Amino acid sequence: MPGHGPPADPILCSFPSPQVLVESLAAFVIKVQREAVEKRGKFTLAISGGSLPKNLNALIGKPGVKWDLWQVFYADERAVPLDHPDSNHNLCTTELFSKVPIPQSNIHPIDASLLDDLEELSDSYEKELIHEFAQKDSARFPVFDLILLGMGPDGHCASLFPGHELLSEKDRWVAYIEDSPKPPPQRITLTYPVINHASYVAFVAAGESKAEVLKTVLDDPQQGLPSSRVRPVHPGHLYWFVDDAASALTQYPRSELKV
Template sequence: MYTSTQPIVYSFQSTSNLSDSLAEYILKAQKESIDKRGRFTIAISGGSLPKTLTALIKKSGVKHIFYADERIVPLDHEDSNHKLAYDTLYSHVPIPSDNIHTIDLSLQNDLEELADAYEKELIREFAQKDSARFPVFDLILLGIGPDGHTASLFPGHELLSENDRWVAFIEDSPKPPPRRVTLTFPVINHAARVAFVATGVGKAQILHDILDTPEIGLPAARVRPVAPGQLVWFVDDPASAEVKLATSDFKL
């Protein structure tokens, strides 16, 4: 049985301060990864994260991006995480399209095959470089939903107990659209660093449930990277109002 790390929760007065500190954190993570292994691998989810990363990626020169989850819709559809990332991020920074690892929608009629194809994308990136049972991302950036879900891992869903696959599909997401693919907990929890971003008073109660009462078992509370992996939350003061663990003392 592996040991997991405890979360560090940083709370900021404004989203601007949060974004600046998140940028510092990612730049440091990138430098350490490149110095140690000569590469930096990152996976992102949707929501507000791509917009937060625009200035950062212009500065850092991140070149390869994977998705923590994606909706099975056309890549230019309003529900697509890739569409959101393109509009808010890729259209503003010079990242070659071949280095943005999207799902293969030609396989959308067979979600198992589509998930397998995305898993093979990960295998091509990681298997020849790492000997671990699961890929080790240098950083995975996640958000949370009002129900405590993260990526496309939802409360009470059978995917919460998936222990073998790197990428899995879901056909009955409680949040539309229903068909999605997602990284599984073993992949997320083998990352060197996982960073959550959550803002706004609407996240206050669910953050309390996730961070102060993890025994409830909400999906986001199950993100606990294998030691010596690091788990950090970047939140604003309205979101952290009910969280006992939160601190304003940001340190790299």
């Protein structure tokens, strides 16, 4: 279980096309799931939105995916109804969960009855995490088996944006943001202490539009972009799944993916 120790260096895996990236990501998710199930009989996962849910389509129909043992949370969520087009839960349901045999009780969306009170909404979601993790784990923060993140053109991840006060949050598991620079402005998000206690964190970024910011995140982390601050503590692992277009500018060394 991750504890105190040096943060993990990123492992950069670059693939010749988005299609190869997606297939490799699916194999990686299945590997992490297998490890988790062997250890504890379940697989805890947090997913962000954007293009990530569609990138997980390659898991549909794959042998070895034990959907009944998944426990799925959201790395961030917009404060909108669950059927709203901006909802990460709606996106994940449309792109993935409606197409696979995962029990509804294993998916943990926000409580949409609390949208008018962001503090209550984030507290409620933190209680969902406490119910899943705190009763069984002695760690101060939950230890997800895997957190999957995208990266915005400004280097943001989950709903952690450049220059925002949430970047320095040290205690809360789930925090809210009322002034997201990207609409919709009201959201909740997992904090760095939670993200950086995961056993595995994997970013997914594709396309030449990500090349400049990926170079900054990997080659110049002292700039402090939000995605640079994701550094799981030992023995956690940090992977970047990118295509060659996204990695064209970075000098960071590539690694072969082992699954």
